[in-house]
Amino acid sequence: MKQRGQVVIDKILDTAERLFYAQGYSNTGINQIIEEADIAKGSLYKHFQTKTDLLIAYIERLHGLWLNRMEAALGQVSDPKGKLLALFDHHTKRQEERLFGGCPFIKANDEAFTDDPRFSSEIQRVKAQSKDFIKTLVEQSGHRKLLSDDELADTIYYMLEGSIVSSSVFKTAAEIQGAKRVIEKLI
Template identity: 75%
Template structure:
């Protein structure tokens, strides 16, 4: 059973996540979060001293949930090469769920990335984690060795990130699946 304080934090973060993703960080005010969370102003400030603190908590929680889902999807697959390709299928599904709104971390970074070094570090940590996860999948695969493990991991990372951005622009998953087909030829 959750403690009352955690219930309030979750309400705040659920609301912030929805609003930051849909409206953007800059277009979302603290008063709107308070109103839509149905909490007292003092409750918000008890848990988050500043809007930046709330943004950092949002990124941390989103990162944790994101990688829990990603790892679960990859762990369902036995073949090491297919694990790599599952990255693209998982990102396709997540973009479809988010109506091709793009990467939540890139969106937040575009708006708030230079305001607070703590926030920038948090965003960078999400992307570093993604690169490290991809590299571990590459190292555990027996790919064709056209590229070194590091080069292939970087290629997959850049193809994945670029295809997600492109999917958000064109509002479909064609580019993510195209990137998957190219990577399939390399592994």
């Protein structure tokens, strides 16, 4: 059973996640979060002294959820090369669920306009872990060696990131699936 403090933190983060993604960090006020989370103002500030503290906690939590979802999705695929392609299917599904709203980490990075080095560091950590995750899959894949492991990992990372951005512009999964077809030829 969750302790009262954790219940409040979860309510705050659930609300912040929904609002930050839907309307952006800069367009979301603390008072709106307090109202929609149905908590007291003091409760928010007890757990998050500043809006930037809340943003960082949101990114950390979202990253943990991202990693768990990714591992669960890829855990259903036994073929090592298939895992690389499943990355694109997983991101297609996530973008469809989000109505092609784009990557929440990139969205936050692009519009938060905070000079707090903790925020930049957290976003960089998230993206570096994503690259490392892909590199591990590449190393295990037994790919055709048209590219080195590092080159293929970078290519997959850039194709995935770029296709997610492109899918948010064109509002279609075709962008991500097109990137998948290119990667399929390389592995």
